Amino acid sequence: MTDFKKKDFFGKTTAGMYTVEFQKRGLPNAHILLWLDGECKLKNVADIDKVISAELPNANLYSKLEKVVSSYMIHGPCGPARYNSPCMKEGYPSHKRLDNGRFVEKNGIKLDNRSVVPYNPPLLMRYQAHVNTEYCNKTNSIKYFFKYVSKGPDKATLKINNNSAESDKSIIIDEIKRYYDCRYLSPCEAAWRIFAFDIHHRWPPVQRLTFHLPGQQSALFKDDDDINVVFNRYENANTMFLAWFEANKIYTEGKELTYSKFPSKFVCIKTIDGKFYETYQEACYALGLLADDKEYIDAIKEASEFASAYQLRRLFVTLLSMNTISKPDVVWNSTWRLLCLQIADAELQKICLLEIKEMLMSNGRYLKDYPSLLQLDISDLNTFQNRFIVDELQYNKEDMAKEHDIFFKELNDEQV
Template sequence: MENGKCIRHFLKKFVNNTTIDEDGYPVYRRRDDGKTISKCGVELDNRYVVPHNRKLLLRYEWCNQSRSIKYLFKYVNKRNDRITASFYSSGTVDAENDECDEVSMYYDCRYISPCEAAWRIFGYRIHFRDPSVVRLGFHLPGEQPVVFQDHENLKDVVKKASVKESMFLGWFEANKKYGEAQSLTYSEFPSKFVWKPLPRKWFPRKSHSVIGRIFFVPPGSGKIYYLRLLLNFVRGPTSYKDIRTIDGILYPTFRYACYAQGILDDDKEYIDAIEEASI
């Protein structure tokens, strides 16, 4: 009760039939049957009753609107609740001279509701993504990334066969092996082929719908930016020379090949790149 009124708007009105109001809330039927009960000296009738179904409440929790779901699952449609917490000691003898390391005292904590915790414990899927997206890496000649452990000798690492293999170089080899690959650009390639990390090779795809996305490169990156532009047009190359070959002519650089392809005749590619980066 606030200022003599119930904040839940009781007592309600007598209603013959259950309806839904304009805000999506149910207006339950309340019979005017003349029955009352005395509580603390106050006569109460059906206008004071909170509608409920005892059997359903014991077994189910039913929702008919998104706002109720958000409440039950701690706003699952929003981000997780977060809290900034710090720990410190006080009441020491020499408290004034204690140094405070703010970095070590700062913790970015995350709150998980009981519903979300149970969902994760049972290993249910948190979200779905369809179709799957494959990120396609690429590199200039001799600049493929090499992954190694801290304790490994660099001379031994360089001698590994995997150093000369990458997803991008595997694309060249697949174009030599499969005739269907000759008609696909690099971004279209995952729709028909799948990359196997262990053998480090591309194989024909047997199932699933997949799309490819080439890594973004800013215009100021130089050679690799022009290489990325050409990858959107060149189909079935088997080497870097094939990428730089336009209409049977081998150009000395990727930039000249872009001009020959007509990609850099105007500022459209630069404008598109700036807009993509801004988004």
């Protein structure tokens, strides 16, 4: 998805989503949907031909592309050449292709442009795999693709028999057959889930903006809640929709924004008591909407009584990865000496941060995701990844200064 966001395969994309599914004995495959920006939408046949091809390329001009298309993008043989092909059961859409005499041979059968699966040449050359590319402009096509990105996992119905009971006639076998509805997990999918890779992804994130009539906002309560308590809880409570009206009364800039544009463009909500905060999290912290991080500082200090410095660093990384810490820099400044073996040294602090950076990367996160923490530059990485340099830097300057003064006094005049 990073390639679709940053690289110009189809033009500027505004949204996308994908779902990964697994064949019974094959590798995972992804079904991806992309929404193009208005200026980059494919408006006619010529625009589609620029990004999608369903023909064999000229081997003399594009030899590498022709080899990749022949290896990954040929469908079949099927039809009269192979009636038992899996695609003969459900059928595939027919595409119009040129009859230019080009063909490839598969299993002794010549296959021309009619057997080429539509593809995007740059995308196919980059990934060197089967990448079927289609253009959607009809509702039924979109529903067809959404079926793949929203359908559930594969399942199987099993019947369990007790074979050992057949040899023992004294055991009464229940005549009712027991069936269990079970999920089917292939080895590839099992490994995929063990390593916690994404199965489904969509961007950009969508925030549902609620709206309601006056006095008809939703109220959540349990069956056994007291009605007076529920009424007092929601009597003066603001909903997102009501808060938007109140903000329009206070801020004149907000009157120029619609309800949907307000959260993303109205930066005044980052200004608290005349002070501008860089992130919404810092603004919420200043408003007191977020709890302080004292409990996490106390947890690290308590763990330091029995845990090693390495274990404390793992605890700190876990707290960062779970997004439970409101201000990582506050927790770091309060506990970094415990994380760094309680040696107050600026260079050692960078060494500890380097190890935390590596731990974060193993969890799919990066140190730059927490801008309030001290960021390491390239020179620090090159220095502290060298074990010999690290060993030479681990010394106490005050002790060495005292030792220098003692030895210097023992020198004679000639040595001085």
